[in-house]
Amino acid sequence: AQHFLDRSKAHPELAAYLALDEAATLAQAQAADQRLAAGTAGALEGLPLAHKDIFVTKDFASTAASKMLQGYRSPFDATVVRKLADAGVVTLGKVSCDEFAMGSGNENTAVAPVGAAAAAPVRNPWDASRVPGGSSGGSAAAVAAGLAPAATGTDTGGSIRQPAAFCGITGIKPTYGRVSRYGMIAFASSLDQAGPMARSAEDCALLLSAMAGPDPERDSTSLNTPAEDFSLQLNESIDGLRIGVPAEFFGEGIDADVRTAIDAALKEYEKLGAKLVPVALPRTELSIPVYYIIAPAEASSNLSRFDGVKFGHRAKDYADLQEMYVNTRTEGFGDEVKRRIMVGAYVLSHGYYDAYYLKALKIRRIIANDFQNAFKDCDVIAGPVAPSVAWAIGEKANDPVANYLADIFTLPASLAGLPGMSLPVGLGAGGMPVGLQLIGNYLQESKLLNVAHRFQ
Numbered sequence: 028a029q030h031f032l033d034r035s036k037a038h039p040e041l042a043a044y045l046a047l048d049e050a051a052t053l054a055q056a057q058a059a060d061q062r063l064a065a066g067t068a069g070a071l072e073g074l075p076l077a078h079k080d081i082f083v084t085k086d087f088a089s090t091a092a093s094k095m096l097q098g099y100r101s102p103f104d105a106t107v108v109r110k111l112a113d114a115g116v117v118t119l120g121k122v123s124c125d126e127f128a129m130g131s132g133n134e135n136t137a138v139a140p141v142g143a144a145a146a147a148p149v150r151n152p153w154d155a156s157r158v159p160g161g162s163s164g165g166s167a168a169a170v171a172a173g174l175a176p177a178a179t180g181t182d183t184g185g186s187i188r189q190p191a192a193f194c195g196i197t198g199i200k201p202t203y204g205r206v207s208r209y210g211m212i213a214f215a216s217s218l219d220q221a222g223p224m225a226r227s228a229e230d231c232a233l234l235l236s237a238m239a240g241p242d243p244e245r246d247s248t249s250l251n252t253p254a255e256d257f258s259l260q261l262n263e264s265i266d267g268l269r270i271g272v273p274a275e276f277f278g279e280g281i282d283a284d285v286r287t288a289i290d291a292a293l294k295e296y297e298k299l300g301a302k303l304v305p306v307a308l309p310r311t312e313l314s315i316p317v318y319y320i321i322a323p324a325e326a327s328s329n330l331s332r333f334d335g336v337k338f339g340h341r342a343k344d345y346a347d348l349q350e351m352y353v354n355t356r357t358e359g360f361g362d363e364v365k366r367r368i369m370v371g372a373y374v375l376s377h378g379y380y381d382a383y384y385l386k387a388l389k390i391r392r393i394i395a396n397d398f399q400n401a402f403k404d405c406d407v408i409a410g411p412v413a414p415s416v417a418w419a420i421g422e423k424a425n426d427p428v429a430n431y432l433a434d435i436f437t438l439p440a441s442l443a444g445l446p447g448m449s450l451p452v453g454l455g456a457g458g459m460p461v462g463l464q465l466i467g468n469y470l471q472e473s474k475l476l477n478v479a480h481r482f483q
């Protein structure tokens with residue numbers, strides 16, 4: 028823990044951490060030492076880990092990178108935080124993300140990182156002029172730069188997979204409901220899912236085994252599927268494995284350098300005994316408008332709790348209650364968050380609900396059905412995580428649509444609630460890492476980790 032704390036403090040230029048507290052971390056590490064000495068160690072005893080600042084923690088402030096929650100202290104730990112602590116994990120601190128997990132580049136952040144006076148985008152450790160991806164950009168940058176051996180992330184539409192790809196690490200978004208959402212600051216509740224980000228599929232399997240499991244009293248959407256040991260299948264042979272390759276993931280939008288790296292990875296899999304089979308995901312393109320209706324709709328509802336009354340920021344100047352709400356939200360939310368609230372309120376409003384929201388829900392169901400058709404012919408689906416390698420900081424900062432389009436390959440699995448992961452498979456333009464995405468059927472995390480581990 029001391030090593031990773033020192034290294035984290037030595038690299039403020041990455042802007043990865045929003046909170047570090049050496050005394051709190053070392054107290055947790057000492058408790059781990061005592062359990063090791065007493066012979067009561069957990070499966071991950073003493074392992075240092077950074078939490079995305081979307082998970083609430085008792086020992087550190089929890090901000091979701093928003094002014095709205097600057098300095099906020101939760102009276103309880105998120106279930107993920109508690110379960111990892113029960114397994115012996117020592118919290119290094121809280122890492123940056125896009126505000127309320129809305130973004131793809133970790134540029135939408137409103138809280139100053141450790142060692143800085145003002146909010147700053149997280150830097151990609153491979154090339155500091157580029158984004159680390161988002162929204163779990165702090166998690167990905169911290170692991171890639173060796174500031175933490177592992178981190179938690181959350182993925183609503185790609186936020187574990189895409190930053191893992193951009194920073195050359197491994198991350199898995201489990202099946203929706205595998206991991207409890209309790210204490211995860213909510214973005215879009217029907218999509219939000221937590222998962223581990225680490226240096227290998229093997230590490231992800233160890234972490235996920237501690238994170239997953241039912242939480243019926245606190246998250247009614249958590250699945251009633253007992254936690255399993257996700258490491259058990261890691262070394263199974265993949266001889267004869269059928270890898271589905273959707274043509275829609277290899278069309279016009281994908282950059283040539285990414286395509287080359289993905290094609291090479293698929294060839295490796297053939298050498299390992301896998302068979303490539305063509306599958307169709309014909310509604311891939313529609314996943315962008317569908318997601319960008321459903322996610323903002325849910326966000327507009329979830330974020331209504333930030334009203335200046337219950338917790339977080341409250342405006343100083345106001346004449347009456349209405350103005351208190353308006354000024355609080357005007358000051359507390361960043362531009363992207365406001366954009367989502369407006370879009371969400373619009374698509375849910377009378378007269379537009381049927382035209383947009385209801386239609387999006389129907390197409391979401393069709394997208395999920397398309398996957399079930401594809402899984403009749405294959406065991407896992409493979410393709411790129413993103414159409415390009417990490418872009419330059421600032422390049423897409425003022426262009427929300429360009430950001431949304433870059434999510435095209437991660438959104439389908441999110442809308443269907445399927446598990447998906449990213450593993451590094453090579454380098455593309457500028458020597459930047461390229462991630463291969465593996466998508467499995469429901470509850471097939473062990474299979475995905477097995478397939479990734481065989482490559483690694």
Ligand code: GLN
Nearest residue numbers: 128129130183184185186
């Ligand atoms: N980039 C997507 C968005 O901005 C996904 C974010 C996420 O998965 N949290 O909504």
